[in-house]
Amino acid sequence: MKILIVEDEKITRITLANLLDKEGYEVQSVADGSKGHELVCENSYDVVITDLRLPGKGGLDILNAAKENNPECEVIVITAYASVETAVSALKKGAYDYITKPLSPEKFISLMNNIHQYHEVRDENQQLKKRLEQIESKTIIGNSPPMRKLLETVENVASHDYTVLIQGESGTGKEVVARALHRHSTRKDKPFIAINCAAIPETLVESELFGHEKGAFSGAIQQHEGYFERADGGTIFIDDIDDFPLHLQVKLLRVLQERQFVRVGGSETVNVDVRVICATKIDLEEQVRKNEFREDLYYRLHIIPVHIPPLxxxxxxxxxxxxxxxxxxxxxxxxxxxxxxxxxxxxxxxxxxxxxxxxxxxxxxxxxxxxxxxxxxxxxxxxxxxxxxxxxxxxxxxxxxxxxxxxxxxxxxxxxxxxxxxxxxxxxxxxxxxxxxxxxxxxxxxxxxxx
Structure with missing residues (x-):
């Protein structure tokens, strides 16, 4: 971390600087409030440690300037003249802490370590948020004739609530297209729930999609909300629909037709408002001919077929x-x-x-x-x-x-x-x-x- 110390008392300034330098921090120190104010206006620091009373600009002036230049900067105000009013004023202006002299080295190092850990967590959260935004905002890349046709279809279909069947080989980007349909729909501010039938054990598919009641089976210690309920108001994307268990396809058909279902082990009808987008890597019509996929479900899914061309x-x-x-x-x-x-x-x-x-x-x-x-x-x-x-x-x-x-x-x-x-x-x-x-x-x- 990059740290600035603004302290006119020489012994305190040198002691703090040496202490933080030994801990591996990048430290700069000045004795004058006006110089400190100038530095926080021109540079970005992770932490500013400032005395309250200084020649030139005061500690609260430095606090204001540091926060204005870098809102994520943490400012610690130190003083030998503590009062409730100044402490409250400093904290209201955004100070991380307000401490009195004489300073305890152990307490001060503990305080700096807490700030360091907080910055690490904050930076990690920002990275995770960035990655999540990348996932959510995946765009369809391509200007070839097949992709221009695909983009046109997505644009025309997105605003409607029709069930969509996305067809394409593995790796073509079926989920990317599903997310694009959701992102350009009126449901964009509601949940987008993506599931993969091939990744869920067949014995758990019904419970995972439709939920279960407490005591529905061994291990069901409480009511479980399925993917359809979690997607209420938004979009549910079912990938590898060709792997959907045959004996559960009639239940899925009912959800598509009536927008309602019953949890496993329950009797109460659950109503949901959800758009369904499915994807398949194989020819579902061929599966129908082999009696491995219900014909009525196939035609219900096939309302808007979208084909993704292979690379x-x-x-x-x-x-x-x-x-x-x-x-x-x-x-x-x-x-x-x-x-x-x-x-x-x-x-x-x-x-x-x-x-x-x-x-x-x-x-x-x-x-x-x-x-x-x-x-x-x-x-x-x-x-x-x-x-x-x-x-x-x-x-x-x-x-x-x-x-x-x-x-x-x-x-x-x-x-x-x-x-x-x-x-x-x-x-x-x-x-x-x-x-x-x-x-x-x-x-x-x-x-x-x-x-």
Whole structure:
């Protein structure tokens, strides 16, 4: 911390300065009130320690100037002439503390440590608030034709309360679109609650979404408010709706139709005013055909379908996304060191993990301060079995139909990841930049097809 001492009594001034210097603080001291007043007007200090009675400007004048120049500055007023009136006056003007001479070194160091800890907590809270604001204000980045169409759809749909189904591969930014819909709606000042079906154990889905009553089951020691109640007045975003348990889909359908439900173990009907946005990474219509998703629920969700294109279909957005991610991670200063070859390498890759994978790659570049790792990284990810993965290899007439080809490639990549992870699904999912639930769904699908 940067500290200024304004004290005309030489012994006290030197004693305080030495004491704080030994504690590792950056200390400056002056004997004149006018000089102290000048310094607090021209500089920003974390703490100002000032005597009340000084030649020139007085302690309260310094207090006012310090607070005016830097409201977060803490001012400690010290005096040998204590009175209730001056103490009250100093504290009303924003003094952190008002103490009398003679000063106790132990008490003074304890006081400074308290201020130091308070500043650390305050700075940490500011950082957390900044990160929260970044999450809440995530914007849709892209100027390609598919993204311009998406932005137009979001703009047209946001102000209405229609149920929206966002479709897109893993990593395309479905939650970003959901937050944009909420942010531009009339519900923007109300809660936005995001949940991921794949991340909630199936046995807990009903309780987590709709809540439960005390004694509804073992361990239900009090009434629990579910996500729908918490989102009342705002928006609830249900990601990976394709993983929603089949036996609970009728309850979700009722909420969508009637905006009411009953908590687990309860009998009272709970009414909610909430907008529902869902997202899926797979073809729900195909799930309906397989009787793995209710047809009536599908059509209820499919009122406003929004499709997010994969990154490989909008590569012209990659430079803007990259610049955004460098800024997001406080590394904008590195952009001037990037040459066109860096962006060209990124543009040549097909990004199976989409925008999420691109951001992870940018984070790795930031962490290593080495843009050249991108080429090796992309080659490594492009060829799980040591193949080059060049687009030129796709030429020829001996390839199977598209769906079968994509199925084979997906199986090949998943098997590679499982081998690398010693069949640990969590580690394999991390290698593939996929949510664990998504990988489990894919493995289940492969198993059902005898793959």
């Amino acid at each position: 490989r279909d909008r590569k012209e957005d990659i430079p803007n996304l990259v610049n955004h991610f460098f800024g997001k991670h406080d590394a904008g200063h590195m952009l001037s060191d990037l040459d066109p070859a860096f962006y060209e390498a990124l543009m040549q890759y097909n990004w199976p993990g989409n925008v999420r994978q691109l951001e992870n790659t940018v984070e790795r570049v930031i962490a290593t301060s080495d843009p050249d790792i991108v080429t090796d990284l992309i080659n490594e990810r492009s060829a799980p079995n040591g193949e080059t993965g060049s687009d030129d290899d796709a030429e020829g007439d001996d390839y199977p139909p598209f769906e079968q080809y994509m199925h084979n490639k997906e199986k090949e990549i998943i098997n590679w990841a499982l081998r690398e992870a010693d069949n640990n699904i969590s580690r394999a999912a991390k290698l593939l930049d996929l949510p664990r639930g998504t990988l489990r769904s894919k493995l289940k699908k492969l198993d059902e097809n005898g793959a």
